[in-house]
Amino acid sequence: MKPKGKGSFVIFIAGAICVLGSFFLKDEYYANMLRAWGIAWVVNGFLQLRQYFYYSKPEHQAEYEEKQTERRIGLKDxxxxxxxxxxxxxxxxxxxxxxxxxxxxxxxxxxxxxxxxxxxxxxxxxxxxxxxxxxxxxxxx
CATH class of the missing domain: 1.10.287 (Helix Hairpins)
Structure with a gap:
């Protein structure tokens, strides 16, 4: 089973758009708020993408399967x-x-x-x- 990484890429891109958009706002308060959200989303998306690429490698597939099995069991325990x-x-x-x-x-x-x-x-x-x-x-x- 291959890990899913589409959502993390969307979060990363949305964060980058927020950071870039913050430079075009004239009101500094809202620009700082948008920049902070964007940075948080970029970091979150980056960490998720890093995890995605780590578990996408063939040598980590067994570890990923084990984590998924534990998660499925934990949801029903x-x-x-x-x-x-x-x-x-x-x-x-x-x-x-x-x-x-x-x-x-x-x-x-x-x-x-x-x-x-x-x-x-x-x-x-x-x-x-x-x-x-x-x-x-x-x-x-």
């Missing part, structure tokens, strides 16, 4: 499924309290009202999303 669910639940809980603390801290520091409102709305959206997804999965399973 009940213990790993439970670990992923626990990690997702814990990250949900941590982000719930971090957003609450950030909104409280922003209110104490008298940050502009709309920034505090956005963080509060993210907190509420996460809470509502948790309830909706719980009810969806409760009916589905």
């Amino acid at each position: 009940e213990r790993k499924i439970m670990l992923r669910q626990m990690a997702g639940h814990k990250s949900y809980q941590i982000m719930f309290f971090l957003l609450l603390a950030a909104s409280f801290l922003f209110a104490l520091l008298r940050v502009e009202w709309w920034i505090t409102a956005i963080v509060c709305l993210l907190w509420v959206a996460q809470y509502v999303m948790g309830i909706v997804l719980f009810r969806y999965y409760e009916k589905r399973l």
Whole structure:
């Protein structure tokens, strides 16, 4: 089985286009933002392409097959499924309290009202999303 590298090439090219496009923007703030995204995509695409070319060589095919087999087994392994669910639940809980603390801290520091409102709305959206997804999965399973 040969590794797939089409997506990594697209990411690399998109990043290069962003970096080149940033030089034509007059507003420095947006140019820097576009340049940062482009550099991140170029690095990501480069690392994926390097991995693609490494596993494309015939001497690394057995290693690639072994990694793919482990990945397929890991996706169906009940213990790993439970670990992923626990990690997702814990990250949900941590982000719930971090957003609450950030909104409280922003209110104490008298940050502009709309920034505090956005963080509060993210907190509420996460809470509502948790309830909706719980009810969806409760009916589905």
